[in-house]
Amino acid sequence: MNKRFLRQLLKLFIPYLSIIIFIFVSSGIMYFIAFKKIESNELKMQEEYIEQSKLVLDRRFEEVFNVIYHLKNTPIITTFSEYNENDIKNNYNLAVKLHNALQNLRFVNEVIDTYYIFYKNSKIVANTDSLSRYEYFEDERILDDYTTKSDFWDSLFDDYYNNDILSVENQYRKKLQTIPIKATVGYEINDQDATIYLRINSEKIRENMIGYSHMFDGNIFVVDNQGKVLVSLNDKYGIIENEYMDIANFKDDLITITADSEVIPYTYVLTRSSEQVFKEIKAFRIGANTAILIILLVGLMVSALLARHNTMPLIKLMDNNALLAKRVENQLPYLRMTFLEKWLKGDYVAIEEIIYITKFLKTQYVGNFYTVVVIDYNEQIDIFNDMNESRIHEMEVKRMLIHELLTEDILKEEFMHNINSNKLAVIFVADCSEIDTFKGMIKEKILQCDNILTEAGMNEVYFGIGKIYKDMSSVAISLTNGMDAISFACTKRGEKITWYEDIVINQDICYYPPELESRLYNCTRAGDQAQLTQVLRELLQKNVIEKNLNHQMQKLFINELCGTLVKIQGRALGNDGVVNEIIKTAFEKIKDMTDLEKIQYCKHIFIKVCEVYSAKREERHTHVMEKIDAFIKENFANPDFGLPIIAEVFNVSYTYLSEIIKEYKDMSFVNYLQYLRMEKARELLVETDLQVKDIFLASGYNSSNSFGKAFKRNHGVTASVYRERHRSDFGS
Template sequence: MYFIIEKRMSCLRKKGDVMDFYRLIDKYKWFLRLLIPYVLFIFLALLLGWLIYERTLVLVDKEAKVNNLHLLQQVKTTLDGRLSEIDTIVMQAANDPKIVRLQQLNNPFEGTNTYKIWATQKDLYNFSISNNFILNYLIFYRNSNIVIAPTLLYESEKFYRNVLNYNDLNYEQWHELFFEKNNRKGYFPASEATYLGKPHSIVTYRHPLGNLPGQALGSIIVLIDNNQILKLLGGLDIKDGGWTYIADEQGNVITSTGEYVQLAPGTLKGNEGYIEESRLTNGKVITYSRSAVNGWFYVLAQSPQVVLEKVNYIKRITFITALIFLIIGIVLAYFFTYRNSKPLKKIMNTIRDRFQGETDRTYDAYRFIDDAVSRLIDNNQALQDEIEKQAPLLRATFFERLLKGDFVAGNEIMSLLKHQNLSVEVKSAAAAIVNFAPKDAYDEVILKELDRQRVIIKEMLRAHQQQSVYYHDAAEDMIVLLFLESELTPDSCKHKMEDLFARMRDVSRSPFDLNLNIAAGGVYESLLDVSRSYGEAKHALNFILRQQRTGIVWFYDLPQISDSHYYPGEIETRLMNHAKAGDMDEVNALLDDVYERNFVQRNLSPSIQRLLIYDMAGSLMKLREQLSIEESDNVKSLLNQADSSEELSEAFRYAGEIYAGICRRTNERKKSQNVRLLENIIHCLQTLYMNPDLNLDAAADRMGISKVYMSHFFKEQAGVNFSDYLENLRMDKARVLLADTTLTVNQIAQQTGYNSANSFCRAFKRINGISATAYRGSAGGINTG
């Protein structure tokens, strides 16, 4: 836009028309007034983001330092544990009697001395070396000038030449350093050495033997693998020129990684801490921790770029994001300014067209709009008269919103109270519901009767001239009373409500013969709580209807509201199992128990009752899925009824009807399956009865069921035992063969499933009372023996 203005300025300068230039600036003044707030808002948002960003940098920096310190402490703890194990091993060896006895030995390889050395060397195996930091440990005896280890025995010079030699020490220097000069216990810094023919980096620990003043009789030397220590330090990030080292109490560096710069004495203060980068730290950020066990310092030096890697990453992302959002914000600000200016420009053109003679001399858009609004205010009074005509409808709408709790701010209520010519100073507010002649359904006659009773009740209220008491039609059989007291306290308001309710009950009985139920909610000090009082009144009315009571009930007098319903998991499981079994009696007993506990014994709020119905609907859905019942319209109807109904006990009864339908379907399905199974069993027996191996086990295997179930099922369905049925079937076939054929008894026995003629004859006589031969003769058959 400024580019356009600049272009126009250039054109105007060429023409020399300065007045038109200022006229142009004035013309676009309204555009700039819209653009500037957008831009200011963007910069304020960026400023807030910058403050949050600065705080984030501090927290991330602190987190990085804490993490470094934590890693150092882990290294310190691990190494302290390993060094303590080394001290334990050394002290065990130093106090071992055999090792101490060899201190006075001068000629180790003469007489029994050789055996003593061998026995002592053997005892060295008893010292546990579970510490993987230790390469080996050895004992040097000054008098005998020998070095022994669990697997080694040398004179000291040969030991140094063949087993262990340090790269920067000859034998004399090594001997003097470790066994002669200032022979006190301590650690020697890591040195490169050759041990058993292999290069190693070794930290050496020395512990003197003997108690002679100023001179020890020997030394215990522990060879510590420096690479194991460096592995611990390997977890520390030292890229970009960082380093780390471990120093003892005197400041001697035991081991290190990287090209370290040893800090001056006194630099490391306290047991742990941080040192920002400076010339003294060679531009590095120092993190250190001191061991409470041996006083060693663990020092980590990192490049600031490493420590602040996350910080720098956040910084880059933040700056890039801020720049992008700034550009996008300015573009959007220009776009919204242009878009919002279009209707403003259109309004200005409309105003110019309507008021050309009065407003043509100015280009200020806001003055145009101000003039138009002032004219609209002049016409507002004409609308007020029309609004007065709609006052009853507006008051009903106001009461409806007040009862529903649509208001969230007191200012809005106050303005509407003024508009309705009601008192704006309300000290006590409450709601009550008057219920008359409740019915389950309404026909034309009942509706007329309800209208008559509603008129009587309203006239009754007008006759008592109750100020600050208002009524509102809530349903065909309900009127809501609103108590908006500007002078009475809540207690006084409650007494007034009790008096009014008592008079209404007295008058309604005689002479009008009305049966009123009055449910009252609590009295509160704020108009915003009227909806709460109305909800309590509805809850009290539901309690009256559910308990089939009459009269006046206050929400305060109700039993304490339970905050949970009774529908435990075991009840749900039993209910589903009995339904799957088709046991309607047990299902009804469980449902009656659940209803009694929730709707009679407990005073549940509607929301908790609704939650109970939802849980029961969930059980029904699971039950249908387990029984492979596809249609679920009745469950959906149950959920709709729970959402829309005020009386949720009806929804509970509907759930019971659904359970009854499932039980009926289950029993029908079971009955159909039982008939088919019985037919299959009888067909199997009639087909295979001549097989002597046919018995209960064989038939059960053929049907794919257990013999126990087979036995109970056949007895229950056929009314006779399985074995009796099979035997009677075989006897029926045998009697026919005896009477109508010339087959021998042996042949008949084989054809009716008996293994021998003797077992057949015994069974025939036991069942029929006569022998098979006698039966054939009495039946007129041919006896063939």
């Protein structure tokens, strides 16, 4: 396993690892939140348990207090507290009435173990089952908790009780089987004539706890306001009845939840071990941790396998790409040659195609200025005659030598292309902002080339510099300019370096200035035969009659005319098959003609192409005029109607509107509008009974005065007279 494989493996593994880590972290966060929520829900469940116990136990204690309230509000019970021992001795019937009343006083309460009413003044003890003097009272469940009966008696009347828990210390010496509660019969704090004493059965209270304790393995107990455990469901966690318990100091591993009674000053306490509460959660947590760990390990293994699986073909692809890149590098010269040929010939659909190819050639072909320099190294130039094989071979050797000399230090091979056996084209591209700077750079480079070729003994080498353009797509035109400059330089055998711009203004060459070529091109495509005839007459007059061009210059003039036709043909490609076919056929026929015949035939082709465009223009104008005429006829009755409205609707200029209306209607727009309005007025006068004031409004006039003047000017009489004269004719 080599280093490159390991590096690529790591590159592929790291994204997988990042995904796994992201999933792991996200899962961890969700896992933490979920378990916190589950634990919170479990604690809420414990709170619900203790709240349920509180509702049941409070209901039991409330039932006890209802019994006390009932006893305290029974008249005979409260009245009997006023009698003393002598009253009872003298009238024992009072005690009998009390006993009978208590026997009739029945109530159902399963938690009250027993109750007694102790009367202070009469020393009577009474309940539902019995009535006796205190000296005969022998209930061991109560008295066993005290040293003497006298102590117990004193405890009954040493304070005012309002349904209070017994707080006497020695009441809790033994394990409680019952919970004591006592209440004073009376309304004043110092009026303690009788006390109701109740014992609540602890087992019954415990039974009410059991119904809500089977769902958890813990303990529920009740403590009073002194912290004494009154009743406990069991003795788990060291909870012992009749002992003090500090809830705040419970062990940390215990979950303790309390709820204060709303009926009696007791506190209900639920205690469970945290291990037991979270037992299922802990098991689930272990399972979840294991699952996450397994997923992590599996994810890492799968990521490693996927990375390894993808690395092998990727390494192979990289090797193939390297091999392909090497092949492309080897093919780069041929690709560049094809690119330069397309660029120089203009053999492309759109300039974007050329720009796209430059991205693969590792050369900057895009700039602010472009021009082409043609280098000719043939001593005797004959444009239209072919050379023999020996001459071609000689030119090939010379071309290779010149190419080698020029690319050694001066020119870049990436910008050079062979045009034919004796000509070399060099494309100059510059990023400078000034055209004069670009010209200076070209001149310097060409002089260097000329010097190095002269030193090598090559004196008959000529340089033709094409026109400088800002558009990348004009390189093909600049090549044509350079060829023209070369033709002029080789013919004159004068300056070795010729700028195309210089030969245009030279009186000894053909007359074909750029502005005249532009007019020739534009008026041909515009279908303007009059302008075309004028331009062609001027060109023929200057070149054929006045200059009397020599043979070479006539060829140059023919090339110029053909070049303009090529431009027209280029614009016609794809959307004008007729023009394209005319020019294409002409170039096939022109090969066998003499120079004068070629010039005359080019003139004929220009006129023929112009006629095609003129017919198309006429058709287009007719269609437009039909729409304009229909619009005028629909709206001439509008007094505000005029050229601005038509120009805005059809998005044309006033001048164009005026010309096309005059051309097709043989009258100006104003006269045509007045003609339509007068015709409408004449029709309404003869064929309807409308009043004149209504007719001039319907005809597009906003005043009777202007209507009357216009009508009389057109018809020689007023509207009323015209109606009288022609109404009878219409009726007949």
